[in-house]
Amino acid sequence: MKNDLYQLIYLSHSEICGNDSTIREEIEQILAISRQNNRAANITGALMFNRNCFAQVLEGTHHQIQQTFERIQCDPRHSNVAILDFDLTPARRFSEWxxxxxxxxxxxxxxxxxxxKTPAFDPHQLMGERIYDLLHTHLHAAENYNL
Ligand SMILES: Cc1cc2nc3c(=O)[nH]c(=O)nc-3n(C[C@H](O)[C@H](O)[C@H](O)COP(=O)(O)O)c2cc1C
Known part of the structure; x- marks a missing residue:
């Protein structure tokens, strides 16, 4: 059967204003709706919030990722959404989440x-790979991390 498993990673700039507790509430809301919708669409992945940026990995079929990402892109809680990678992948790296x-x-x-800071010949592709690794490395800590 043809492999239809894709991974998408993007970076964006957060537009969430306010103090730490406002930011925390907004992120909790984003995670709650994401987990509900992604479960239904069989999308797995990880979200990072850092230095006023979001980075997110989505894994699933091309169609499901496209549908989900169309909604995410229009969300006013972030801007300057830049895709770093959208490609076929042999296996999910975030299958448990x-x-x-x-x-x-x-x-x-x-x-x-x-x-x-790291200069690269192809900054998007390299950054995508490094962010995948960063998310993967910090996942176990993340699961125990209270927002
Ligand atoms: C940084 C960020 C990441 C998001 N990730 C997801 C996600 O993985 N899945 C999802 O369904 N919605 C995600 N959302 C929320 C969507 O933008 C949208 O609000 C939600 O899917 C509900 O869409 P609807 O109101 O059109 O039903 C994310 C939003 C932001 C700002």
Whole structure:
């Protein structure tokens, strides 16, 4: 059977204003609706909030990712949505999470700063791969991380 498993990763700029508790509430709402919708669409992935940016990985069929991403792109809670990668993948890397969350702490901040600083021939592709790795590495910590 033809493989129809895709991964999409993007970066965006957060437009959520307010203090830490407002930001936290908005992110909780985003995660709640994401987990509900993604479960129904069989989309897995992870969301990171860091240095006023979002990075998100979505995994699923081309059709389901496209439908979900169309909604996400129009969401006024972020802007400058830049796709870093949208391609076939042999297997899910975030198969246990309808939407895992990786929040900001000193480790993830440092890792994300490093990614942003690293020069590359193809910045989008390399950044995509490095963000995948960052999210994957910090997932287990993220599961225990209280928003
Ligand atoms: C950074 C960010 C990530 C989001 N991720 C998802 C997601 O993975 N799945 C999803 O269904 N909605 C996600 N949303 C929420 C959607 O933009 C949208 O509000 C939600 O799907 C409900 O859409 P509807 O009101 O058209 O039904 C995300 C929003 C933001 C700002």
């Amino acid at each position: 309808f939407m895992a969350y990786v929040g900001e702490n000193s480790d993830t901040r440092q890792a994300f700063e490093q990614i942003q």
